[in-house]
Amino acid sequence: MLVVAAVVIGGYVAFSGGGSRKDYSGDGSGTTTAEVNKGDGIDAIAKTLVTADVVGSAHAFKAAAAANPASDGIQPGFYRLRKHMSGRSALSLLLNPSVSLINTKVTIPEGLTEKDIVAKIATALAVSPDVVQKAADDVSDLAPGGYSPASGSLSTLEGFLYPATYTFDPATSPNDAIQQLVTAYTSEDRQLGFASGAAKLSITPYQALIIASIAQAEVKFADDAPKVARVILNRLAQNMPLQIDATSVYGAELKGLDPAKVTYSTLDSPFNTYTNKGLPPTPIGNPGETSMQGAISPSAGTWLFYVNGDAAGHLAFFSDADAFKVGQQKCHDNNWGCAAP
Numbered sequence: 001m002l003v004v005a006a007v008v009i010g011g012y013v014a015f016s017g018g019g020s021r022k023d024y025s026g027d028g029s030g031t032t033t034a035e036v037n038k039g040d041g042i043d044a045i046a047k048t049l050v051t052a053d054v055v056g057s058a059h060a061f062k063a064a065a066a067a068n069p070a071s072d073g074i075q076p077g078f079y080r081l082r083k084h085m086s087g088r089s090a091l092s093l094l095l096n097p098s099v100s101l102i103n104t105k106v107t108i109p110e111g112l113t114e115k116d117i118v119a120k121i122a123t124a125l126a127v128s129p130d131v132v133q134k135a136a137d138d139v140s141d142l143a144p145g146g147y148s149p150a151s152g153s154l155s156t157l158e159g160f161l162y163p164a165t166y167t168f169d170p171a172t173s174p175n176d177a178i179q180q181l182v183t184a185y186t187s188e189d190r191q192l193g194f195a196s197g198a199a200k201l202s203i204t205p206y207q208a209l210i211i212a213s214i215a216q217a218e219v220k221f222a223d224d225a226p227k228v229a230r231v232i233l234n235r236l237a238q239n240m241p242l243q244i245d246a247t248s249v250y251g252a253e254l255k256g257l258d259p260a261k262v263t264y265s266t267l268d269s270p271f272n273t274y275t276n277k278g279l280p281p282t283p284i285g286n287p288g289e290t291s292m293q294g295a296i297s298p299s300a301g302t303w304l305f306y307v308n309g310d311a312a313g314h315l316a317f318f319s320d321a322d323a324f325k326v327g328q329q330k331c332h333d334n335n336w337g338c339a340a341p
Contacts, residue, residue: 023060027089028082033102035171036094038076042066045074049090053083060087070095078102078170103169108181110163110288111216113250117161117286121177124168135174136161142179144186146195147206149281159209159283160185188289197296201233212295213283217246220313224306225294227317231303232279240304242273250284308336 034052036045042065046058055061064087065071071091079100081093093100106124108117118136122129136142139154147154157178162185168177189195189205198208215228235242248264251271265274270281287295301317305324308331309316316331318324331338 022056023063024056024084024086026084026086028054028085030083032081032083033078033170034081035078036074036076040074040076042071045094049081052081054081054085055087055090056084057087061090062087064088064091068095075101103167105165105167107165108161108163108286110291111213111285112161112163113253113285114156114158114161115253117181121168121174125172125174125177127174132174132178135178138175142175142182144182144189147209148204149206151281156282157182159213159286161286162188163286163288188292192289192292192296194292194296201296201298203233207279208295209287209292210279210283212287212291213285214242214244214246214280215294216287216291217250217285218244218306219291219315221315222290222294224315225291226297226299227294227301227303227315228306229294229298230301231306231317233298234302234304236278238304239277241275241277242279244273247271247273247280247284250280307331308338311336313337 032052032054034048034054036048040048042062043058046055046061046065049055049061050058068091074094075097077097079094079097080102081090081100085093104124106120108120112120114136118132119129122132125132136157139157143154143157143160147160149155161178161181164181164184166177166180166184168180194208195205198205201208203211211229211232214232215225218228219225232242232244243265245264248262248267248269248271249259251267251269252259252262254271255269257267264272266272270276271284273280302319303317305318305321305327306315307318307324307327308314309327311334313336316327318327325341328338328341330336332340
């Protein structure tokens with residue numbers, strides 16, 4: 001009888017996949033982490049939960065999953081669970097990702113510079129900004145194809161870190177995070193037909209991206225972005241310096257200077273578009289969809305100047321210098337954010 005009992009017990013263990021088939025009871029206690037990999041089925045998830053001592057047996061969890069059709073919808077990711085949970089309680093938490101899924105959402109606003117984005121990602125990943133910056137400096141491996149600056153090779157990911165909301169889980173590395181942003185930019189580029197749009201204007205995609213970044217920095221309202229792009233193209237066509245303050249602000253920040261304490265028109269920087277003709281050498285921030293679309297679909301017009309046209313920040317556009325000076329004076333007199341002409 002002892003021999004028979006041993007055989008029966010051995011078969012019982014083998015059938016359950018190792019360990020007892022006995023389920024834990026209740027909601028468990030403490031905290032532990034378990035990862036559901038992409039493509040994991042119920043069997044794989046059950047094995048993971050047993051290894052983490054979340055459930056008493058794979059059978060307990062699989063039985064709970066078989067009784068709940070929603071179990072097919074368990075998302076991949078890292079979950080914060082408890083030890084010694086019943087199979088049913090463990091399944092309930094896995095099916096409530098808003099409570100149990102461990103991730104960090106990071107929103108990148110339009111127009112942020114690479115430096116600011118690096119800081120946001122570093123905070124989200126709980127690492128030093130230097131570590132994230134090192135990942136971003138690996139331009140040759142991360143940058144999308146088809147972009148060639150005048151210098152011949154990309155030196156920065158500025159412009160390619162697409163503004164959106166991203167979700168990072170505990171396994172996300174700085175390189176992974178940066179790649180997510182660049183991948184999102186590449187997707188937007190293709191959706192807009194950005195390269196072909198730039199070609200129709202007889203400019204390169206990188207030049208269009210620089211224009212988009214300037215428009216992003218200069219406008220408050222979407223309708224003004226294609227008009228600013230037109231002003232830039234008109235001034236370039238007439239070999240006029242762009243004379244845009246936002247580029248000097250960026251140049252000052254790169255030099256570690258307080259933009260509020262520098263004279264934009266005299267700053268010693270390749271981003272000073274008062275003293276340097278043509279576009280700055282790189283984008284001055286990371287534009288969103290509206291500014292990218294405006295850069296490749298500029299409004300029709302002969303404008304060469306613009307200035308704040310009201311207190312809200314809508315821009316007023318002008319084709320000649322005298323009318324522009326009148327607009328400047330009006331802006332100054334109404335305290336709309338303009339210096340005296």
